[in-house]
Amino acid sequence: MxxxxxxxxxxxxxxxxxxxxxxxxxxxxxxxxxxxxxxxxxxxxxxxxxxxxxxxxxxxxxxxxxxxxxxxxxxxxxxxxxxxxxxxxxxxxxxxxxxxxxxxxxxxxxxxxxxxxxxxxxxxxxxxxxxxxxxxxxxxxxxxxxxxxxxxxxxLLGRSSAEERVASFLLSLSERFRRRGFSATDFFLSMSRQEIGSYLGLALETVSRLFTRFQDEGVLKVERKHVQILDLERLGGMVSHPVNSERHRANPTN
Amino acid sequence: MxxxxxxxxxxxxxxxxxxxxxxxxxxxxxxxxxxxxxxxxxxxxxxxxxxxxxxxxxxxxxxxxxxxxxxxxxxxxxxxxxxxxxxxxxxxxxxxxxxxxxxxxxxxxxxxxxxxxxxxxxxxxxxxxxxxxxxxxxxxxxxxxxxxxxxxxxxLLGRSSAEERVASFLLSLSERFRRRGFSATDFFLSMSRQEIGSYLGLALETVSRLFTRFQDEGVLKVERKHVQILDLERLGGMVSHPVNSERHRANPTN
DNA sequence: TCTCTACTTTGATTCAGATCAACTGATAGA
DNA sequence: TCTATCAGTTGATCTGAATCAAAGTAGAGA
CATH class of the missing domain: 2.60.120.10 (Jelly Rolls)
Known part of the structure; x- marks a missing residue:
């Protein structure tokens, strides 16, 4: 029992x-x-x-x-x-x-x-x-x-580049994992490149290429579903409207 | 008084x-x-x-x-x-x-x-x-x-072409005016091309060109802010996910 | 009335990302 | 174990829409 x-x-x-x-x-x-x-x-x-x-x-x-x-x-x-x-x-x-x-x-x-x-x-x-x-x-x-x-x-879908979309997606996952008590910098993607692309309005090849590029730039380490964020700072810098911008609003008077 | x-x-x-x-x-x-x-x-x-x-x-x-x-x-x-x-x-x-x-x-x-x-x-x-x-x-x-x-x-922003976005936008306005008791086919836009473009994730020039093209195709008559929809049917045909798709769901079993 | 300014249209060029295509590697099933 | 299948990577090419540029037009204010 x-x-x-x-x-x-x-x-x-x-x-x-x-x-x-x-x-x-x-x-x-x-x-x-x-x-x-x-x-x-x-x-x-x-x-x-x-x-x-x-x-x-x-x-x-x-x-x-x-x-x-x-x-x-x-x-x-x-x-x-x-x-x-x-x-x-x-x-x-x-x-x-x-x-x-x-x-x-x-x-x-x-x-x-x-x-x-x-x-x-x-x-x-x-x-x-x-x-x-x-x-x-x-x-x-x-x-x-x-x-x-x-x-x-x-x-994001209206104005951002592919780079920004993918960076934003990874940051969003990272933050959500962190709040659930998991690592913010080392996690597994449960979805395919196809599904990420569909969500972000990109071709799956574009998602793949950006993962590769981020890795070449030393921002990520990606091996299939396994993602490690090596430079969270730099990833954040790629995003113009930071994720959870409502929490870090700089200039409330607009 | x-x-x-x-x-x-x-x-x-x-x-x-x-x-x-x-x-x-x-x-x-x-x-x-x-x-x-x-x-x-x-x-x-x-x-x-x-x-x-x-x-x-x-x-x-x-x-x-x-x-x-x-x-x-x-x-x-x-x-x-x-x-x-x-x-x-x-x-x-x-x-x-x-x-x-x-x-x-x-x-x-x-x-x-x-x-x-x-x-x-x-x-x-x-x-x-x-x-x-x-x-x-x-x-x-x-x-x-x-x-x-x-x-x-x-x-819409994730997968559609500029044509589809603009058609969809016009259909949405048309339907909303209709429900408010105004003409569904003859109305004034209160926003600029710039604002429409920003909303739809397009350059203002693209919005303008599509208005011109729709007019050349006989679907619309546009003069600055004044829009007349001449062929609502054809405009609808340009949109893959029809506006208010939830009301006209064809195949509820997905 | 005549500017001035902001909006719009139209044309030429460029470019980011889609698409097409080939290949690699992992996983599952026979 | 082998093989089929599927996800992912990478390269080559193409294209839709952005960007750059110029000109036309309407409306507001002097």
Missing amino acids: ANKNVISLDKIKVACRDCSLSSLCLPMGLRPDDVDRLDAIVKRNRPLQRGDHLLRAGEGFRNLYVVKTGAVKTFTQTNEGDEQVVGFHLPGEVLGLDAIQDGHHGCSARALETTAICELPFDRLEDLSSNIPSLQHQMFRLLSKEISHEAEMMA | ANKNVISLDKIKVACRDCSLSSLCLPMGLRPDDVDRLDAIVKRNRPLQRGDHLLRAGEGFRNLYVVKTGAVKTFTQTNEGDEQVVGFHLPGEVLGLDAIQDGHHGCSARALETTAICELPFDRLEDLSSNIPSLQHQMFRLLSKEISHEAEMMA
Whole structure:
């Protein structure tokens, strides 16, 4: 009963109050008893394997999903049949926020690696939010954060060079890993060059070439999925709108 | 007392319940008495003139703003000092949603023409949302809609040609005017080629050339700010992800 | 009325990144 | 083990849109 499988299953089913992500996730800023009320509506199913669909575009909206471990990509299909990657989601990040609007998911989602998910029935989450003002506030913040992030991404896609996009992408991953307690400078990419390119509006060859160039310049060490950032400073210098610019705003009077 | 000025001032100060935008705006789906409670927290100041700032990036977050009449652009400053347009806002559309997140506005906003604004103190809106479940729901939908819209925009910027971007932009305006009771095929642009280009990630010359080309092809008639869409069908055919694709989803099983 | 200025159009040239193509290396399955 | 397949790298070429440049046009203000 205390064998490895059971332990790892327990780990997946860990309650919000005991979850290491709680400070990044919805429970952030909630009182412990409110966290327990939130926890009571969370469903935790068995993990997804790499390539498994979490949801499909067009599907009816029931739940929000939070990545607990692993990684998920969201994407849409273009007319020509190939996929357009819309986002990569790491532990503590929420999926499905775009579906509240009209009751249908606009994106499909697939696991990029073995992935555990917390499922939040939205109707119950709404009820709970009505009753817990700090949860409502947290929901508004969550949605707003997504809006900010996407606006930043639009600016990146609208005006930046390929170099800037790839640098920005790596910095974003680095920062997100760091906040999750992983190394900010040594990590594995769970997505392919193709998927990175699709996300950044670049050809996969361009992504590959830039990885090679950054390596030649001594900024990175890349070997397939394994990335080491050797010069975080210089990588940051390549980006005009620094990632999380809202945290380091220099001149608030604009 | 019944002279023109007073009448037009009254028009600006019209209550939510009497506002023609209520079906597009926050009151959408609220019971009449709840609309009145919402109305009670709305502040309506004197209109902005073209070029007036509604808010500046970095400013502390107090209010959400709804365009009542006119048009507003939101934008950020790039390192090089020139502006990056983030969005254009027509009557009934809400500004400032990105600021809930960390209490600071990430974008500046300026009136593109004479513009009336409804101001919503966010703390009071939050209180009200706690007490009116349908308002909370409407807020979630509003935020979600913004997320959907930005995701669509990211896809456009990530994969589309200049032709597709400009066509998509015109279709989006057309549809938004239509829903506000204006002509879908004959309207004035309140923004410059420069601003359109910045928004679409294109040079202003490219925007101008495409307007000319669409005109040569008989799809449009453009004279400076005045646009007439002669062949809405053909314009739509240029766009791979049709605007409002979520409303016309052909194959929900992805 | 006549500037002045800002916006727009149009043409010529350049260039970043896409596309096409070939090859390498890793992984999985027979 | 061998082989098929797929992800990634690298090189050559092409092209759509940026940039540079010049001229036309409308509207604001004197």
